[in-house]
Amino acid sequence: RSGKNAREVISAVKNKLETLKQSLPEGVEIVTTYDRSQLIDRAVGNLSHKLLEEFIVVALVCALFLWHLRSALVAIISLPLGLCFAFIIMRFQGINANIMSLGGIAIAVGAMVDAAIVMIENAHKRLEEWQHQHPGQKLRNDTRWQVITQASVEVGPALFISLLIITLSFIPIFTLEGQEGRLFGPLAFTKTWSMAGAALLAIMVIPILMGLWIRGKIPAETSNPLNRLLIRLYHPLLLKVLRWPKTTLLVAVLSVLTVIWPLNKIGGEFLPQINEGDLLYMPSTLPGISAAQAAAMLQTTDKLFMTVPEVARVFGKTGKAETATDPAPLEMVETTIQLKPEDQWRPGMTMDKIVAELDKTVRLPGLANLWVPPIRNRIDMLSTGIKSPIGIKVSGRVLADIDATAEQIEGVARTVPGVTSALAERLAGGRYINVEIQRDRAARYGMTPADVQLFITSAVGGAMIGETVEGIERYPVNLRYPQRYRNSPEQLRQLPILTPMKQQITLGDVADVTVSTGASMLKTENARPTGWIYIDARDRDLLSVVNDLKQAIAENVQLKPGISVTFSGQFEYLERASQKLKLMVPMTLLIIFVLLYLAFRRVGEALLIITSVPFALVGGFWFLLWMGFHMSVATGTGFIALAGVAAEFGVVMLMYLRHAIEADPSLDDPRTF
Structure with a gap:
């Protein structure tokens, strides 16, 4: 049901089915052929479990580095407060707790406590300084509040700017359109509201909590064994790089240039493959198949599916559904394959191995196999009409020319590495x-x-x-x-x-x-007759396959006058999102630069922070290559979040450097090092 919560609708349907079962005649039963609630419950439950683990890790890190229970509680409590702020806004926006919205919270959790930790550490340092300056004196309550207020004022504005930068870094995600905008919109909203809540807490609530809870003897920074170890490792390294600034910058620039290697090796795709737990088998046959032949073929494939041990139930249909809005021809087959729970699979079996075994098992003349996740397929077909990951549309004026060109492209596509099946619709086969x-x-x-x-x-x-x-x-x-x-x-x-x-x-x-x-069917786009070629690809990234397809078509297919070829499917979303991000990311960096200039009032310092961001992304590209991931809208979102955190680190370090120079102007002389 459009615009409704899928989990609630499924639950209501199940309740209604249970009521209907009581009135069914003997021997008649209702069998569920596809149930999306299992995927929803499994995904939300898994992500909620990971969020809980992340909260625990963040709490432990706060306790280990602050080495003061009351202070750690100040940082830890900022998490639920910030999340409550985000959930309240989500409630008013009508955003459900789904994979993407919870994913935005997962991205924000680590950065939400940054400001609180920096403020607490600065308060510790100021309280420690007061104790050294007033030995033997007891810190009165009003004096303690003054020290904490001073410590908060010192770092509060810069921290607010840094959190605001992280918040604004997701502006490009808000500008995404179509399917990618609907997918990543909830993630961007929840991440933005979480960081906005953390920014407000940092300047309004955290100072009050510090004044109420940071009491007693404050441990010196060197009393923490973990801090001592890190300082012992970092201090000599810092001195060396400062004594050799040109060499350090040269090494940094070379490290950025090394990204050329992983960029040439990393492929591209719209979204990483998601294991939905079920499969949809959607082969296409050539036109002219009779209803009796289609039914016999459907029964044959269903029996072959059941020979694979991991298959629990299959339900197939051929042709259109009992609705006037379904234009599917008789040669279009849809079979939903329900798989058993993973704990009942054979040892070592994965979804890719199951698909490979099914593809090997079902080999019938005239069938071009296509295996897709059910939800992914429905989204693709609603958006572009293409049921395969890659679709090629051939448009022209004469059906015979369109048909001939499509058949040529079909033959060429089968020679491209990674293409497992290619089938062109026969427009003139009726x-x-x-x-x-x-x-x-x-x-x-x-x-x-x-x-x-x-x-x-x-x-x-x-x-x-x-x-x-x-x-x-x-x-x-x-x-x-x-x-x-x-x-x-x-x-x-x-x-x-x-x-x-x-x-x-x-x-x-x-x-x-x-x-x-x-003509077996008539399709038009932009008032031009169009034929489609369905292409399925595995074991290669989408972008590489499409680039090879374009090259192969350009070299081997001679297009007649009036014939045009365009690519559709998931590649269309990837291309549209890439074009949007290429435009919006520079504009967002410009906005962040203006904020940095307003914060520091120096162009050089603002440029310093902006130019430090690419160095932080080097490890991300090498990690993608190492893990075998491809560039996608999802990984691009991760890089945007990483860039925001890198800018935050730059703001904090520059803030402390300015405070140190203000306290000792001699540090501003490079010869000091």
Whole structure:
């Protein structure tokens, strides 16, 4: 149901089905062929568990580095407070707790406590300084509040700016359109509201909590063994890089240049493959298949599916559903394959291995196999109409030229590495029975073309002659010749007709019945006839396959005048999102630069922070290569979040450097190092 919570709708449907089962006749049962709630519960439950683990890790890190229980509680409590702020806004926006919205919270959790930790550490340092300056004196309550206020004022504005930068870094995600915008919009909103809540807490609530809870003896920074170890490792390294600044910058620049290698090796895709737990088998056959052949083929494939141990149930259909909005032809097959829980799979089995085994098992002449996740497929078909990951659309004016070009592309596509199946729709593969009424012959029997047409319509198509009443239900009664009398052109010619003069003749006496070929379907886009080629690819990234396809088509297919070729499917989303991000990321960096300038009032310092961001992304690209991931909208979102955190680190370090120089102006001399 559009615009409703899927989990609630599924639950309501299940309750209604349980009610209906009580009134079913004996021997009749309702079998669920696809249930999305299992995926929803599994995904949300898994992500909620990971969020809990993340909270625990963040709490432990706060306790280990602050080395003061009360202070750690100040940082830890900022998490639930910030999340409550985000959940309240989500409630008013109507955003549900789904994978993407919870994913935004997961991205924000680590950064939400940064400001609190920095403020607490600065308060510790100021309280420690006061104790050194006033040995033997007891810190009074009003004095403690003054020290904490001073410590908060020192770092508060810079921290607020840094959190604001992280918040604004997701502006490009908000500008995404279409499917990618709907997918990543909840993630961007929850992450933004979480960081906005953390920013407000940092300047309004954290100072109050520090004044209330940071009491007693404050441990010195060197009393923490972990801090001592890190300082011992970092201090000599810092001195060396400061003594050799040109060498350090050269090494940093070279490290950025090394990204060229992983960028050339990393592929591209719209979204990483998601294991939905079930599969959808959507092969395509060539036009002209009969209903009996389609039913037999469906039964054969269903039996073959059940030979794979991991398959629990299959449900297939061919042709259109019982709805006027489904344009599927008879040669389009959809089989939902329900898999058993993973703990019942054979050892070592994965979703990719199951798909490979199914693909090897189901090999029928004339079938081009296509295996897709159910939800992913429905989204793709609603957006572009293409059921495969990659679709090629051939447009032109003449159907024969479109058909010939599509068949050429089909053959070329099969030679591209990574392409497992390619099938072009045959626009001219339809077969039609034409009944041409002969006026002169009909006139000899006293019949007009309208009389013959009425007979054909009634005898073959059927005529409503009344209705039957069964209790409170009414059913129309349709009368026509049995199928055995109208199965072929020869039988149609022998259909008996009663003339107005009560003579019995056959349809062949007054009409010619012939078989002709023509378009099996008509599709238009932008007012131009269009043919589609469905391409499935595995074991390679989407972007590399598409680039190879473009090159192969350019080299091997000669397009006739008026013929154009465009790519669709998931590649279309990837290309659209990439174009949008290429425009919006620089604009967002410009906005962040203006914020940095307003914060530090120096162009050089703002440029310093902006130019430090690429150095932080180097490890991300190498990690993608190491883990075998591809560039996608999801990984791009991760890099945007990483860039925001890198800018935050730069702001904090520059803030402390300015404070140190203000306290000791001699540090501003490079010769000091």
